[in-house]
Amino acid sequence: HTHTHATSAMVELNASLFIILQFGSRFANSFLVTAARYELLEAGGVARFAWAQVTTNLARMVVSQIAGLLTDNFPLKRMYVATEACNLLVALAMYVFGQRGDVLFALNIGLGLLFSFSQPVTKSMPPAVTSKAEDLALINGWDLTCDKIGRYLAPMAYAMVSSSHGFRFATLLSCCLYAVLAIARSFVKVEEPPSRGKPPEGKARPTVAEKLKGLGKQIVDGVMSLRNDSVLRLLILNTLVTNVFLYPLNSVHFPVLFKQSTEQLSEQDTSAVGVFLQKTMELAGIKKKKMWMNYTALVSLGGVVGPFLSIAMTNAIESYSKEQKQCRLWAGVNFGVLGQLATTVVLATIVLFSGSLGAGMLALLLVLTWVVTIAFNNIVTTYFNSISQERLQRNERGRFIANIMTIFTLGSSWGTLLFGWVLSGDEGSQGVAGSVNLLICGLLIKCVLLAMLRSEGKGSFSVGEAAAPKKE
Numbered sequence: 001h002t003h004t005h006a007t008s009a010m011v012e013l014n015a016s017l018f019i020i021l022q023f024g025s026r027f028a029n030s031f032l033v034t035a036a037r038y039e040l041l042e043a044g045g046v047a048r049f050a051w052a053q054v055t056t057n058l059a060r061m062v063v064s065q066i067a068g069l070l071t072d073n074f075p076l077k078r079m080y081v082a083t084e085a086c087n088l089l090v091a092l093a094m095y096v097f098g099q100r101g102d103v104l105f106a107l108n109i110g111l112g113l114l115f116s117f118s119q120p121v122t123k124s125m126p127p128a129v130t131s132k133a134e135d136l137a138l139i140n141g142w143d144l145t146c147d148k149i150g151r152y153l154a155p156m157a158y159a160m161v162s163s164s165h166g167f168r169f170a171t172l173l174s175c176c177l178y179a180v181l182a183i184a185r186s187f188v189k190v191e192e193p194p195s196r197g198k199p200p201e202g203k204a205r206p207t208v209a210e211k212l213k214g215l216g217k218q219i220v221d222g223v224m225s226l227r228n229d230s231v232l233r234l235l236i237l238n239t240l241v242t243n244v245f246l247y248p249l250n251s252v253h254f255p256v257l258f259k260q261s262t263e264q265l266s267e268q269d270t271s272a273v274g275v276f277l278q279k280t281m282e283l284a285g286i287k288k289k290k291m292w293m294n295y296t297a298l299v300s301l302g303g304v305v306g307p308f309l310s311i312a313m314t315n316a317i318e319s320y321s322k323e324q325k326q327c328r329l330w331a332g333v334n335f336g337v338l339g340q341l342a343t344t345v346v347l348a349t350i351v352l353f354s355g356s357l358g359a360g361m362l363a364l365l366l367v368l369t370w371v372v373t374i375a376f377n378n379i380v381t382t383y384f385n386s387i388s389q390e391r392l393q394r395n396e397r398g399r400f401i402a403n404i405m406t407i408f409t410l411g412s413s414w415g416t417l418l419f420g421w422v423l424s425g426d427e428g429s430q431g432v433a434g435s436v437n438l439l440i441c442g443l444l445i446k447c448v449l450l451a452m453l454r455s456e457g458k459g460s461f462s463v464g465e466a467a468a469p470k471k472e
Contacts, residue, residue, distance in 0.1 A: 014189045015130045019142045021184055022122060025084060026150030027157075028177045029115050032091060034155045035162070035170060036108035037255075038293055076121060076128055077190040083118040084185050088178035090114060095171040116409065127389065128191045140385040141314055144378055145307035152303030152374070159297040230456040235384045236404055238337060238449050240411045242377060245442025246340075248415035249347065253435050254299055254366065256423050257351070258292035261359040277360045295363040302367035306374025313379055332383035337450050339376030341443060343369060348439040351432060 090110045097103045126139045161170045277298065317335055321328035350357075350365050357365070415438075422434025 023146030030154030
């Protein structure tokens with residue numbers, strides 16, 4: 001009995017270490033990517049800024065597929081540690097070669113490729129770091145929360161460090177962080193799938209080289225494998241729409257919007273909200289002269305609060321499901337998608353009237369709205385991950401994650417290209433109208449997907465069951 005409790009505690013400690021290292025890795029990656037993106041936007045303009053992200057996303061599709069194949073054929077622990085060691089090498093290159101535009105462009109792509117490579121590895125690891133299947137939703141939720149916190153806290157941290165100590169000192173800190181993370185990852189205990197050690201009886205296991213030749217077929221097969229699971233298929237489409245029409249708003253439009261807004265001001269924003277935000281950022285140590293960077297970092301900081309809000313909402317959903325005797329996964333998915341629809345409407349309204357708002361008021365409204373937006377997105381992703389992990393076999397998860405990451409990356413590329421195209425016009429009003437039209441388009445598609453999801457998923461879940469088992 002004592003041994004059982006000790007083992008359970010070790011499992012919980014192991015999963016906690018995994019989650020903490022996920023946060024550290026995401027923070028370090030976003031920290032360096034922010035440095036490269038800000039410098040590119042300042043020097044190269046909107047078109048080059050958007051094209052750098054499109055190029056990164058297109059290359060990430062192939063890398064994600066390769067990582068998915070390797071994840072299903074090589075020990076997870078080795079892949080897990082090796083990816084962080086490669087991140088350390090890229091960070092060292094950024095520190096050595098400095099702020100050269102062409103080098104930043106290439107390193108920005110390299111960071112994106114390594115992050116894409118690591119996704120199939122890390123996202124397939126929760127079942128390998130805990131033996132309790134009932135803890136998967138909790139681990140996935142905290143993993144996603146730490147991922148979002150790291151992603152949105154990094155721009156604010158970079159603004160603070162670079163404004164006081166400069167670019168090279170910021171990159172040096174990243175090198176130190178990656179070194180610690182690479183060492184710490186070696187202490188995570190990973191249970192390898194038993195099928196990895198032996199080839200199928202009666203025939204030889206295909207080599208990785210042979211599998212790499214069929215990347216295109218791998219994507220098609222992965223999509224076709226979901227033809228009998230309408231719920232997963234609709235959830236994938238919903239996330240794809242989010243990647244196309246929502247996330248590029250933060251990565252492309254918000255920096256451009258704040259840059260245009262602050263350039264129109266002949267002096268600092270003297271409104272009550274503007275002065276309050278300026279004082280707040282000064283207290284936080286952000287003293288950059290380029291105000292658009294400050295406001296962009298502030299919105300990103302707002303995204304840090306969203307994951308914590310999503311945890312509170314998730315606990316409320318779990319309690320509500322028990323009281324009403326409903327399936328928690330079904331309730332969570334419906335609540336999350338409805339929230340996505342509401343926040344999209346609010347974002348479209350703010351962007352539409354952004355020209356009549358001061359820079360400070362615009363930043364405040366976007367911060368508050370982005371907090372709620374991230375919270376609802378987290379809820380959808382948390383329950384989506386739990387559903388997929390329940391319905392997929394262990395040796396399928398790496399390929400499944402690689403397939404959907406390829407689809408999502410392609411969606412992000414399309415979205416970045418679309419927002420970059422509508423914002424690269426000469427007139428700012430045209431860019432705002434184009435962005436609002438894109439948001440409305442995404443809103444309408446999500447309405448259709450929600451109606452289909454409620455229809456198709458009605459019989460897929462039952463009270464007391466996490467999800468309907470996958471048909472073999």
